[in-house]
Amino acid sequence: xxxxxxxxxxxxxxxxxxxxxxxxxxxxxxxxxxxxxxxxxxxxxxxxxxxxxxxxxxxxxxxxxxxxxxxxxxxxxxxxxxxxxxxxxxxxxxxxxxxxxxxxxxxxxxxxxxxxxxxxxxxxxxxxxxxxxxxxxxxxxxxxxxxxxxxxxxxxxxxxxxxxxxxxxxxxxxxxxxxxxxxxxxxxxxxxxxxxxxxxxxxxxxxxxxxxxxxxxxxxxxxxxxxxxxxxxxxxxxxxxxxxxxxxxxxxxxxxxxxxxxxxxxxxxxxxxxxxxxxxxxxxxxxxxxxxxxxxxxxxxxxxxxxxxxxxxxx
Amino acid sequence: xxxxxxxxxxxxxxxxxxxxxxxxxxxxxxxxxxxxxxxxxxxxxxxxxxxxxxxxxxxxxxxxxxxxxxxxxxxxxxxxxxxxxxxxxxxxxxxxxxxxxxxxxxxxxxxxxxxxxxxxxxxxxxxxxxxxxxxxxxxxxxxxxxxxxxxxxxxxxxxxxxxxxxxxxxxxxxxxxxxxxxxxxxxxxxxxxxxxxxxxxxxxxxxxxxxxxxxxxxxxxxxxxxxxxxxxxxxxxxxxxxxxxxxxxxxxxxxxxxxxxxxxxxxxxxxxxxxxxxxxxxxxxxxxxxxxxxxxxxxxxxxxxxxxxxxxxxx
Numbered sequence: 321x322x323x324x325x326x327x328x329x330x331x332x333x334x335x336x337x338x339x340x341x342x343x344x345x346x347x348x349x350x351x352x353x354x355x356x357x358x359x360x361x362x363x364x365x366x367x368x369x370x371x372x373x374x375x376x377x378x379x380x381x382x383x384x385x386x387x388x389x390x391x392x393x394x395x396x397x398x399x400x401x402x403x404x405x406x407x408x409x410x411x412x413x414x415x416x417x418x419x420x421x422x423x424x425x426x427x428x429x430x431x432x433x434x435x436x437x438x439x440x441x442x443x444x445x446x447x448x449x450x451x452x453x454x455x456x457x458x459x460x461x462x463x464x465x466x467x468x469x470x471x472x473x474x475x476x477x478x479x480x481x482x483x484x485x486x487x488x489x490x491x492x493x494x495x496x497x498x499x500x501x502x503x504x505x506x507x508x509x510x511x512x513x514x515x516x517x518x519x520x521x522x523x524x525x526x527x528x529x530x531x532x533x534x535x536x537x538x539x540x541x542x543x544x545x546x547x548x549x550x551x552x553x554x555x556x557x558x559x560x561x562x563x564x565x566x567x568x569x570x571x572x573x574x575x576x577x578x579x580x581x582x583x584x585x586x587x588x589x590x591x592x593x594x595x596x597x598x599x600x601x602x603x604x605x606x607x608x609x610x611x612x613x614x615x616x617x618x619x620x621x622x623x624x625x626x627x628x629x630x631x632x633x634x635x
Numbered sequence: 636x637x638x639x640x641x642x643x644x645x646x647x648x649x650x651x652x653x654x655x656x657x658x659x660x661x662x663x664x665x666x667x668x669x670x671x672x673x674x675x676x677x678x679x680x681x682x683x684x685x686x687x688x689x690x691x692x693x694x695x696x697x698x699x700x701x702x703x704x705x706x707x708x709x710x711x712x713x714x715x716x717x718x719x720x721x722x723x724x725x726x727x728x729x730x731x732x733x734x735x736x737x738x739x740x741x742x743x744x745x746x747x748x749x750x751x752x753x754x755x756x757x758x759x760x761x762x763x764x765x766x767x768x769x770x771x772x773x774x775x776x777x778x779x780x781x782x783x784x785x786x787x788x789x790x791x792x793x794x795x796x797x798x799x800x801x802x803x804x805x806x807x808x809x810x811x812x813x814x815x816x817x818x819x820x821x822x823x824x825x826x827x828x829x830x831x832x833x834x835x836x837x838x839x840x841x842x843x844x845x846x847x848x849x850x851x852x853x854x855x856x857x858x859x860x861x862x863x864x865x866x867x868x869x870x871x872x873x874x875x876x877x878x879x880x881x882x883x884x885x886x887x888x889x890x891x892x893x894x895x896x897x898x899x900x901x902x903x904x905x906x907x908x909x910x911x912x913x914x915x916x917x918x919x920x921x922x923x924x925x926x927x928x929x930x931x932x933x934x935x936x937x938x939x940x941x942x943x944x945x946x947x948x949x950x
Contacts, residue, residue, distance in 0.1 A: 388763070388765070388766030388769070388770075389762070389766070410729070411726045411727045411728075411729035411730055412726045412727075413726075414725075414726035414729055414770055414773045414774065414777075415726055415766075415770055415773075417773055418766070418769035418770050418772070418773050419769075421769070421773075422769060447704070448703070450703070451703030451704070451730075451733070454703070454733035454734075454736070454737060455703075455729055455730055455733050457733070458729045458730075458732055458733050458736075458777060458781075459729065461777060461780045461781055462729075462773060462776060462777040462780065464780065465776045465777065465779065465780030466773075466776055
């Protein structure tokens with residue numbers, strides 16, 4: 321087994337982080353499988369992505385979280401299942417766990433996390449962030465109760481979302497702002513960033529690793545820990561210009577969590593509060609009985625630094 | 636506490652079995668709460684039902700499985716939570732468990748079961764029935780892992796669905812057929828029937844009962860155990876007429892499970908196979924370490940017999 325890489329199945333392969341994990345699986349030489357809906361093939365964007373997967377050697381399996389037989393059949397073909405399903409499908413992973421249990425052959429399961437380190441974050445989480453964390457924690461408890469070997473991945477902030485927008489929390493900003501910026505709280509809390517490709521790499525490194533068995537893998541690249549003030553200052557230095565800053569207080573953010581009428585916005589405001597104001601991410605020591613730090617166990621991974629990442633936006 | 640009846644919250648109160656549990660809660664003198672969506676109030680049928688609840692003293696709480704705060708707030712007001720959510724929401728009970736865990740005050744949780752005795756039924760279940768059983772079993776494992784006090788209710792076949800149609804498995808048949816009938820398999824397997832009002836009564840009796848704590852309550856009214864042949868013969872005797880019988884083999888039912896194009900039909904065919912052909916319901920002894928039989932622990936309940944139940948259809 322030592323020189324045979326495990327077969328990996330990704331559920332949620334066309335999603336925000338799933339696609340990077342599929343690509344890392346292929347890149348790292350694992351036989352890589354993706355569960356996709358046949359109907360997704362005709363989606364203009366996701367269909368193209370699936371076609372790219374196929375061309376790179378990914379084995380496509382047709383199925384759905386709601387089709388138990390498809391899940392059991394898929395699980396039986398692989399060694400490792402990685403779920404990257406979205407927020408609305410966290411609870412539905414119960415169905416995936418039932419299938420993994422029935423299949424009986426899965427050596428490692430990674431449920432959909434790839435964000436906060438739940439049990440640490442929970443102390444400061446409010447509103448919809450708290451609700452989602454608690455839901456994900458129930459999935460953890462079920463996995464543990466069923467004796468399914470697991471790794472939880474705490475990847476903190478995706479660079480593509482947080483760094484590329486200078487934490488402006490607007491998805492799809494083509495580049496960081498060059499005129500003015502909102503700063504959450506006083507901007508001094510330390511936040512951890514990781515580029516999506518590196519999240520894929522670290523995740524795939526972990527799947528066959530006994531050091532990450534039944535542990536949380538925390539992605540804390542040491543050069544990627546910045547306060548918001550430091551992140552903004554780094555960007556200002558790169559573009560040679562000072563941004564106009566508007567400081568937004570904890571009270572104002574709490575008010576947004578209460579009053580914003582869009583559920584997804586409420587969720588994002590709750591994350592802003594947790595991550596940028598409360599600043600829990602770099603604030604705790606990883607307990608070696610339950611967690612390992614990725615850059616320490618995989619020192620060979622040359623991760624992209626925030627500094628390098630920002631260079632792509634300097635014209 | 637001995638003479639103070641627990642406060643009961645029903646999630647799924649307007650559903651097929653939920654409404655009978657709400658009514659039984661009121662009838663048995665429990666402060667009874669129902670979680671409803673505000674939008675349901677304007678539904679022509681369910682809105683009327685909710686109005687009836689309110690008039691009978693039920694406390695309406697507005698909320699939703701997807702609104703964590705509403706669940707926590709509701710749970711904090713009661714002692715017992717009974718979930719009767721439908722098949723499509725079984726996994727979403729993870730969210731309810733998260734709320735119960737956060738509330739921290741719930742003395743008994745009854746997840747949505749009210750049908751097969753899962754772990755016994757699982758041996759013979761196939762297709763979508765097996766998938767649903769496994770999903771419900773995962774919810775059991777999570778409840779147990781979280782140390783939430785529970786009672787599982789195995790109520791076997793609802794009379795309003797199975798007896799009123801003579802097991803023709805067509806919901807809403809106004810009365811049993813008087814000309815011809817399909818018989819599943821050879822019609823000799825024993826099946827257990829229980830009238831919905833009695834399911835409500837037994838369920839409510841169990842919520843404060845230490846004998847049902849962390850056990851499955853099996854509803855096996857001794858006079859309500861019939862083979863399909865016996866059930867049809869009873870009806871024939873009541874109407875003084877012999878029905879034309881078409882026997883449907885196990886193979887034909889299996890074919891329907893494979894080929895029926897409607898997911899809910901597939902599920903029902905799988906139940907027909909499990910219940911009427913395999914006949915597991917009355918085929919096992921209740922293990923006293925994990926289960927109790929309702930008519931034995933509540934001999935005072937004068938349940939409606941199948942024989943009495945059929946009388947309403949004899950004109």
